[in-house]
Amino acid sequence: MKLKKIDIRGFKSFADKTRLTFHDGITCIVGPNGCGKSNIVDVTKWILGEQSVKSLRGKEMTDVIFNGTTTRKAHGYAEATMTLDNEDRLLNIDMDEVQVTRRVHRTGEGEYFINQQPVRLKDIKELFMDTGVGTKSYSVMEQGQIEVFINSSSKDRRKLFEEAA
Amino acid sequence: MKLKKIDIRGFKSFADKTRLTFHDGITCIVGPNGCGKSNIVDVTKWILGEQSVKSLRGKEMTDVIFNGTTTRKAHGYAEATMTLDNEDRLLNIDMDEVQVTRRVHRTGEGEYFINQQPVRLKDIKELFMDTGVGTKSYSVMEQGQIEVFINSSSKDRRKLFEEAA
Amino acid sequence: SRELFVKTFEEIRSSFQEMFRRLFGGGRADIVLQEGVDVLEAGIEIFAKPPGKENRSISLLSGGEKVMTTISLLFAVFKTKPSPFCILDEIDAALDEANVDRFMAVLQEFLSFTQFIIISHNRRTMTMSDEIYGVTMEEKGVSKVLTMSLDTVSA
């Protein structure tokens, strides 16, 4: 499985339609404080099914919807789509390319799609289970988390292992 | 009150007698990871009377005694002296220069001195009370603490204010 | 006593509002005592709105914005109750260059009262310091301190 692109619209500070294309190797994301780099990490977790608002740094799930600036109005919903190369069939879907879309409205109502088919959140989580990528996996290390790890109790560290084993 | 110098011997990685002289303005301490910069922060807190072993990153107070390398033996005690300019009499001692010394032995026994006179830990803490410098004061910001502050609960933040007020 | 606490709190609050605007180049911030609780027990709520952005929970601020907000509060406390000396250990780790510059620029006005000792890996911070001490471990496991000039550091 390879990550091909992430399309974002209305998620946190990404008001306008934004496309991030990924290739092999190391992609470095840079920019000043507060410009939106960690919001890209958040949108990735969110598409993969993250339900913990706290781990997305918010107080409620609607906190991830672009809520306006002094010159722009808030949006009514946030949406993001992840496009994956699935030639190795690591995802249990018989297609070379798989798209996962998630949307949340101001009402709190959420929508989920796999290849444009409406599905439940549960289906998205199951899709990524056992692929090494997913909300509880060690493949996303958030800002500040690396410092927390070694100072955490030996019981908390175990969670990293449970993901891998 | 001005900080004039700190003399360190046998405290953590400062095996050999080391003198740090301070002047007005901004002193920057640099060096590679693990070379001993934060140990200087620790020795400052320790001389001022820090009793929390956890806040000195250890498990027991004797953890601050130089415990040897593959080529050097451990020391039997750790000692550090802070020399302060007291011309403004901010410290309640009628002397232009004040020296505070702390020592801890492998046995766990601690010794404390103000201007070479043996005192109790309590006397050291009282000396610095109300000077804006002391173990609970906001004048020492340890590595990683600044990130913790804004994420802490509103009750924990109160402690910063209680120091100032 | 309650009056003393509230008086000091109001001073720090007013300094915090000013410090935040200076460190962020605009925007608005506030600190408020938790309501309905005795002033001597109340927690402290923080509100922070960087310039151009809308009000939202401070948890949504970026890593660097959180550090700059905390530094604003620390400077506000220093204005009310300066310490003779202050040690800051790598507080610039999460800051971009522009924010390091703003932080160091505002720091200047505390130098008449306070000696600052800053531990840093950041070159900008080093260039704006008056004195530099280099700590090394030529002999593994044993710290040694050297006085350094800015030229030695940039090598």
Add this chain to the structure above:
Amino acid sequence: SRELFVKTFEEIRSSFQEMFRRLFGGGRADIVLQEGVDVLEAGIEIFAKPPGKENRSISLLSGGEKVMTTISLLFAVFKTKPSPFCILDEIDAALDEANVDRFMAVLQEFLSFTQFIIISHNRRTMTMSDEIYGVTMEEKGVSKVLTMSLDTVSA
């Protein structure tokens, strides 16, 4: 199941010992399951001895040493169970230049299995990346992404 967990744990443990030596240029480290507790419940103890230093509690390690130890463990997990992609947000914040180099050098060997997305303020990390995206907020509060080349970044 217990056997699967212990088998995976032993693999990660052996990779961790090797990764630590490579990232620290020597020294010794280990991970051990808490004794006297059921393997499916036991906590994980970490031991780490950087080169030349004596064994002591990992709490006494420096900020950068703790990060490098955690990275060694993360890499050990990747060796046993690689992910298709991995996102690291400012994990180099506390690292000096030599450690950033060592970290990026070891990262190379995972590139055949894994795409890495690294968020960083660090120039060395940027120079060692294959592609750079710059995120900006020309319009305050609205993020915009630009593809950047290394020359634009160093400007």
